Amino acid sequence: MNDKISLDVALDIIGTLRMMKMKEITAEKDESKKDELYKELDMLSTEEEIANGLLQFEASDNVRLSVIDKINRLYAPILKAYYAAK
Template sequence: MKEPISLDTALQIVGSLKVRTIKQIDETNNAEEKELLNQKIAMYLQEEKMLYGINDMARLSVMDKVVHYYSPLIKEMNGVV
């Protein structure tokens, strides 16, 4: 199956979202919000591992999420939409 984006691009998008979330932790003082942000970071780390992994189905699942959810989210965050 041909992926609609490259692995490098998917990793860059997930990494970018992870960095944005790390920066948000520094900006908030709310303990509950920090916990939610830490959970997001853990999710992004797991997705990076899945992209690097040998399981094709897991990698394709994350790449599909990147294409259909994260890419539009990044575009919206950057004001490209």
């Protein structure tokens, strides 16, 4: 089985998760919980920028590939489970 995904698919997955996180923030009433959700949103936004090649690091290709791998192995199953439950 090939575990590689295209950049477009990876960006679509993380973009969808960011939108879901924004909806979660909007619905949340507890301010301390909102702060945690904003941190999670910030992390997703940073990872999206890294995957898209917008943030440069010393070993940028390795960092970028690592984030894309995280999207594939962690975020894709989360999104798949979310839609399967609907």
